[in-house]
Amino acid sequence: MARRKPRHGPAAPQGSARGRRRLLTSDIEAKLIEGTRQGMPVETAAAVAGVHKASFLRWLARGREEADRRRQGEPPQPAEDDYLAFHERIEQAREIANAGAIVQLRRLINGGFVTKETTRKFRDPETGQVVEETTTDRAVPDFKAISFFLERRQRTHWGKDAPAEETTIASTASVDEVDADELADRLAVTLHALEYPPDPADSPRH
Numbered sequence: 001m002a003r004r005k006p007r008h009g010p011a012a013p014q015g016s017a018r019g020r021r022r023l024l025t026s027d028i029e030a031k032l033i034e035g036t037r038q039g040m041p042v043e044t045a046a047a048v049a050g051v052h053k054a055s056f057l058r059w060l061a062r063g064r065e066e067a068d069r070r071r072q073g074e075p076p077q078p079a080e081d082d083y084l085a086f087h088e089r090i091e092q093a094r095e096i097a098n099a100g101a102i103v104q105l106r107r108l109i110n111g112g113f114v115t116k117e118t119t120r121k122f123r124d125p126e127t128g129q130v131v132e133e134t135t136t137d138r139a140v141p142d143f144k145a146i147s148f149f150l151e152r153r154q155r156t157h158w159g160k161d162a163p164a165e166e167t168t169i170a171s172t173a174s175v176d177e178v179d180a181d182e183l184a185d186r187l188a189v190t191l192h193a194l195e196y197p198p199d200p201a202d203s204p205r206h
Contacts, residue, residue: 063087
């Protein structure tokens with residue numbers, strides 16, 4: 001009796017790329033990108049998307065490696081196109097998160113944004129008309145935010161380990177341990193000096 005030939009080709013070897021289901025689905029990718037855009041660390045974004053941190057990092061690595069190969073003039077690998085695009089979207093999401101954090105930090109530094117609005121109505125005793133009055137509370141500049149910003153932008157002069165003679169607020173104590181009023185006074189003097197430098201014409205001549 002003749003044996004029938006199988007109608008289909010041979011099954012893909014177990015564990016091969018052909019036999020594996022693609023884990024980086026569009027839904028998972030969207031959740032990872034959104035989590036990153038919100039400023040979540042890798043582990044948190046992965047947990048929200050329902051994947052392991054190692055998978056997230058592996059997909060990023062594949063995209064980054066493909067980007068490096070193309071920058072070096074090597075021929076593109078079409079199988080890596082999705083991972084390259086994923087890596088680029090995650091990098092963009094990180095920049096958006098960084099920009100948002102800087103904007104919020106600048107708002108804290110500058111103050112002035114509305115923290116509370118209270119509206120009340122009352123009858124004017126002279127005219128008898130109902131008058132509406134709105135009271136607005138605005139934030140004052142946050143000197144700790146200023147210190148945080150300066151420490152990271154100019155660590156040499158403003159970092160906690162900077163020599164005492166090179167900064168007005170350097171100390172072996174942390175910012176939280178410095179008296180808030182004293183810190184505010186120091187920063188106010190320094191910022192005023194930066195904004196209004198002395199006129200060279202006023203300097204004594206020898």
